[in-house]
Amino acid sequence: SQTIHQWPATLVQPVGSPLSLECTVEGTSNPNLYWYRQAAGRGLQLLFYSVGIGQISSEVPQNLSASRPQDRQFILSSKKLLLSDSGFYLCAWSVPLGVAGGEQFFGPGTRLTVL
Amino acid sequence: RKEVEQDPGPFNVPEGATVAFNCTYSNSASQSFFWYRQDCRKEPKLLMSVYSSGNEDGRFTAQLNRASQYISLLIRDSKLSDSATYLCVYNAGNMLTFGGGTRLMVKP
Numbered sequence: 001s002q003t004i005h006q007w008p009a010t011l012v013q014p015v016g017s018p019l020s021l022e023c024t025v026e027g028t029s030n031p032n033l034y035w036y037r038q039a040a041g042r043g044l045q046l047l048f049y050s051v052g053i054g055q056i057s058s059e060v061p062q063n064l065s066a067s068r069p070q071d072r073q074f075i076l077s078s079k080k081l082l083l084s085d086s087g088f089y090l091c092a093w094s095v096p097l098g099v100a101g102g103e104q105f106f107g108p109g110t111r112l113t114v115l
Numbered sequence: 116r117k118e119v120e121q122d123p124g125p126f127n128v129p130e131g132a133t134v135a136f137n138c139t140y141s142n143s144a145s146q147s148f149f150w151y152r153q154d155c156r157k158e159p160k161l162l163m164s165v166y167s168s169g170n171e172d173g174r175f176t177a178q179l180n181r182a183s184q185y186i187s188l189l190i191r192d193s194k195l196s197d198s199a200t201y202l203c204v205y206n207a208g209n210m211l212t213f214g215g216g217t218r219l220m221v222k223p
Contacts (some may be wrong), residue, residue: 020133022181042215043214044202049209090158090159102206103149104208104211106158108157109158
């Protein structure tokens with residue numbers, strides 16, 4: 001069966017510090033991978049998605065970036081965090097389009113607080 | 116207009132009640148539809164897909180009306196454990212678009 005891991009679970013960082021969040025998927029090959037952010041009491045905002053190694057699409061311009069160095073690894077980064085970067089960061093995977101209905105499966109998330 | 120509109124609630128219902136949520140979407144090119152459940156401070160989890168013919172999974176029934184562009188979720192015999200936020204979602208291409216969620220609180 002497929003599993004998705006994210007770490008760390010919680011993170012408190014000062015403004016201006018760098019960020020690296022990691023997501024890995026097991027039990028599947030060539031998944032689509034996604035990064036979302038959910039601000040407190042708000043809906044999910046898609047940040048980045050990737051259909052393959054080295055292929056990243058950005059949905060929202062911001063001071064975050066994403067990379068996919070391996071098939072089942074997705075990394076979210078920032079060089080300098082802003083207060084507005086606080087939120088619940090969720091990684092998700094899906095099978096490639098056409099194989100299934102497009103359902104996405106989420107990792108446990110990282111709760112980031114920028115102070 | 117939001118791409119997916121849901122009543123944020125909260126819906127406060129007693130145990131055993133039947134509760135229904137509706138959701139409207141604006142993208143007529145939407146290909147597939149889902150309901151996700153999100154518990155407080157947890158990740159969303161897929162509850163069920165929604166098919167054009169309607170589908171049922173135990174106490175949960177989902178309906179899709181493409182002509183009117185709305186989706187519904189019916190929960191029968193509510194349990195305390197059903198308390199959560201229910202997210203209406205559609206898929207267009209590789210992307211999922213999420214509604215803001217409807218909060219359900221089931222009381223003893």
